[in-house]
């Protein structure tokens with residue numbers, strides 16, 4: 001499958017790894033929108049959060065298990081934001097589900 005994030009997880013395309021476990025990989029966004037901008041992805045290809053099912057949701061649980069750990073290691077004790085874009089209206093550019101972890105400053109109140 002021609003998927004950028006599958007290639008990053010497989011090591012075919014380099015990335016700045018922040019966290020990894022059996023089900024989850026996290027790396028720095030190449031175009032950071034905040035002082036800390038990490039992408040958290042399931043190792044198994046799930047196209048978007050709209051594709052989460054009872055069968056694949058263990059990976060999602062693992063992502064949320066990983067996030068507080070990597071947030072702590074990134075120094076985000078004062079808070080942070082989790083965003084996942086879905087589809088055309090959500091402006092999802094990479095069709096492999098990913099959670100943006102944004103922090104390291106006071107983020108704008110507006111979300112849309």
Ligand code: AMP
Pocket residue numbers: 004013015028029030031032039084085091092093094095
């Ligand atoms: P989205 O627009 O929600 O699909 O987010 C895709 C994100 O992937 C964007 O924030 C990009 O900056 C980021 N991105 C694209 N290519 C790479 C790459 N090779 N390494 C790290 N981040 C990337």
Ligand code: ZN
Pocket residue numbers: 003004005006007044045046095096
């Ligand atoms: Zn993929």
